[in-house]
Amino acid sequence: MSPTDCRLLSTDYFSFMTVRVRFAPSPTGYLHIGSARTALFNWLYARARGGKFLLRVEDTDLQRSTEESTRSILEGLAWLGISDYDEEIVFQSRNADEHRAAALRLVREGKAYRDFTPKGERSDANVKQEIAERARTAASEGADHRANPYRDVPLEESERRAEAGEPFAVRLKVSPEGQTRFVDAVYGEQERAHSEIEDLVLLRSGDLSPLYNLSVVVDDIGMGITHVIRGQDHLTNTHKQVLIYEALGATVPTFAHLPLILAPNKAKLSKRKHGEVVSLTTYRDRGFVPAAFRNYLALLGWSPGEENKELMSLEELVGLFSLEGVHRSNAVFNFSDTDPRHWTDQKALWMNAEYIRTMPLEELLPMVRSELESAGLWRAEYEGARAEWFGRTVELIRQRFITLKDFSGQGRAYFADDFEYDPAAVAKNLKKDSALRELLPGLAERIEAVAPWTLENTEKALRDFAEEKGVKAGLLINASRTALTGQSVGPSMFEVFDAVGRAAAARRLRAAAELV
RNA sequence: GGCGCUAUGGUGUAGUUGGUUAACACGCCGCCCUCUCAAGGCGGAGACCGCGGGUUCGAGCCCCGCUAGCGCUACCA
Structure with a gap:
């Protein structure tokens, strides 16, 4: 079977039931444009397929999660036009008991086991190197993933030790033989040998708090998610999640991974290194028209094919969107941190100007109003006695503006004498x-x-x-x-x-x- | 280190049974328009389709190898 056949098969598999997708941000900062795009694609897919779009806040990292960033993410989505969640927002932290119960059930069924190995310390500074080094030594010593001494401890003994108060973590018992496979709607057939996957930890030792892979799977099952659309950084870990689905006896959803958005130097776009250009709110604050930025975002890693059409309304986007049109290679977000004129991608800027220049005037007017308001230039008469003048003037000056900020900046003289x-x-x-x-x-x-x-x-x-x-x-x-x-x-x-x-x-x- | 993913002009992409000069958009350059700047119109530079082999009458599209970039590899999410 060719990859193409697999893709068709996988998407048809769930076609008899309602599509249910979710966007699952962790509230540890502002909304990253990559996350915003993921949200957009999920939303577009749900609307295109007449499905449900759900939102789940993954706030299990209590240290880093803040209510403020949850609010900011919600605001960002709303700005993009995504505020119509089909069901109540799910807060993952509230489901911890459920996640724990699922893992413990797996222990009882012999599909997971208690690991009484004392918890090791980990310096979070250079995790990547640590992982590589550990892997290197493990390989040279010929260690295998299934060597855990507690893997085959009889259930009764395990229960006894747990009851006696001995701290333990819960690990999934991954079969040493065979492989996991799934068909990604974007990347095609994926296979990974079990020997490449260690017995992943489901519950932390001590407080038995659930770990990411477990929480995601249990919640996705609970929410009835049929299509998991997320960043490609989750692609290889998906095998672990497939294993959890199978252990839990649940139907594995269709996965669709999205290519990443890279910085001009081809590195992953990050808040630390690239600053405010990666924050969605920056675009709102710097005068982007939501529809324009949304349109631009949709083109990063996706295209409608055929005509290679670029300017698309929301309705057109919904009509044209498909997982088949998603690209497999990462997209570069082109901007310069030294040239203020190129503070963000040129095409995004061009598209915004295009929208400002061509969108229906009555849709633009309220945006100009709020821009003038925040600059202290708004006058009530612009919607009263001078409404006609106001519309005519905006029409006149919009032709050469790039962002909404220009109405109060370059355009100040039209609304005030103190320019x-x-x-x-x-x-x-x-x-x-x-x-x-x-x-x-x-x-x-x-x-x-x-x-x-x-x-x-x-x-x-x-x-x-x-x-x-x-x-x-x-x-x-x-x-x-x-x-x-x-x-x-x-x-x-x-x-x-x-x-x-x-x-x-x-x-x-x-x-x-x-x-x- | 291991595993995986990807590879079309500077950037975003089209190119979906292999078939003439590789298409579009942004950006760049020039001309026209003109009171400036945009917009618009016209034209142009820019890609030996990552590299090397192979299959074929013929490959950007198929196969193999290589390289590079990225991702994952954690009792982070």
């Missing part, structure tokens, strides 16, 4: 010609006299004035741009005169004469 003059713009458009000192107040007068106040008349007034004074219209136009907006770039100048308004325009022209 800043860009020194480069002043040098280029005002200081360039000293005649402007006289010309600007003159132009202000002409602008004040325009009647009726139309684009055409404003243009005529300016051009006539330029001709009379024997200067190029461009000189006046560019000077006006800096005078009215503080910048050297922007929309067509006569549109700007109109947006800023006659009185403010004249005032700013006169004020700018002082800067010449």
